[in-house]
Amino acid sequence: MENRTNSDVQLNRSILIVEDEEVIRSSLAEFLTSEGYETMQASTVAKALELARDRDFNVAICDVQLPDGDGIELLRRLQNIKPSIFVLIITAYATVENTISAFKAGAFDYLVKPVIFDDLSHKLNRLFEYQKIFYENQILRRELARSPGIEEIVGSSKALQKLQSTIRKIAATNSNVLLSGESGTGKELFARSIHSNGPNREQRFLAVNCGMRPIELLESQLFGSAASSLQYPQAEQTGVFKNADGGTVYLDEISQLPLGTQGKLLRAIEYGEILPLGSAEPVKVDVRLIASTTRDLAEMVKTGEFEQDLFYRLDGMKIHIPALRERVDDIPELVEYFIAKHSRKMGKRVTGATSETIRALMSAEWKGNVRQLDNAIERAVMMCDDTLICLNDLPPELHQNEPPLPDVDDLRLALRHYERMHITRVLKDSADKREAAKRLKLGLSSLYRKIEELDIELE
């Protein structure tokens, strides 16, 4: 557990001043510098947004009337770029309308012109005090939510909710389970969750990778071996089936289990009995078996690579974990979770990602699924010099080939852009349009209509 206390929260004391009147702007800058703050100055909305993208600050003081827009609109756009920003609005008159619209838009407080420095100083002190408590609470909430040892399955897409509900039902039964899905989708995490929600949660959960070779080592790891027979002195003598007696054995990538070993496993399932290597004495065991596979076991039965009876024993309780690209709605939550995890580990204060970064992450292919996303975020947190991860912090392959993202706020245009990117990618990855339509869960004629509507170029 990380030893972080509330007093570790170090606030960034840079302030952006957005004011078109040069005299007011520079006198504010001079006063704030003398109070120990770092300042940046902008005279227009455009310049303020440019600075917000490039520089690190979390407080802005904005005039309500600017040559190219108004301060309230600027506040909204600043919050899009830096969601954690605190804004003080400067108004010419303290009218009720002005004040209400500033607070409604999310301003922390407002100042009336001419700005009284004492008043400004007082409001900034209050703001920084509040900001400190805000960050401390955020850290505490995360610490509480992510206590080590508790397996957390992150995401709330429809697919994941359905999966969680199936898992809860299956977990309670103590039956054997087969988890299928691409590498990195979270099969082991789900296996642990099944175990810890099951009746034998107090007992052990032991995992073995079925790709382990040579076969004797794998078998002695699984079923144990009589001491005299040990060719491999490092092998376990008791084996995981016995060590996990009463609990769960997780067989990772069961498709790699040699045929001979599959027969022995079937015996363990059917009769609750194992035969340690080099022993003539069967040993009784009572374990829940959870196996995972990235391959289609039914196909392997057809080609004679997988024992049919073992397949039937496992396939009854099969759960498929969808690939990450099939549940993109989980990505923002996973990103937040991994940012918190890695920034805590690295002692950094990265609190999120810009919306264009989230968009890029949601349109990536994620062949390595959640594991690849976890690695990408770890790298991004390491690269990030700000409080928010931006596109350039991502591994190059994740943003170099992206078509330019629309610089628009219009939701319909942004969705159209995303839809176009998504359909183009699925088309590229599919053998033909029929397959693409199936993957997109669209009728073939709807796919043709989309291609035309969205002006998608076909290769």
Ligand SMILES: Nc1ncnc2c1ncn2[C@@H]1O[C@H](COP(=O)(O)OP(=O)(O)OP(=O)(O)O)[C@@H](O)[C@H]1O
């Ligand atoms: N929904 C999730 N929430 C949080 N972390 C996740 C989630 N899914 C996967 N992970 C994390 O992603 C990584 C890969 O998951 P895991 O090892 O369970 O995948 P797997 O499908 O068993 O992979 P493989 O087939 O390669 O063994 C782990 O660090 C896991 O904790």
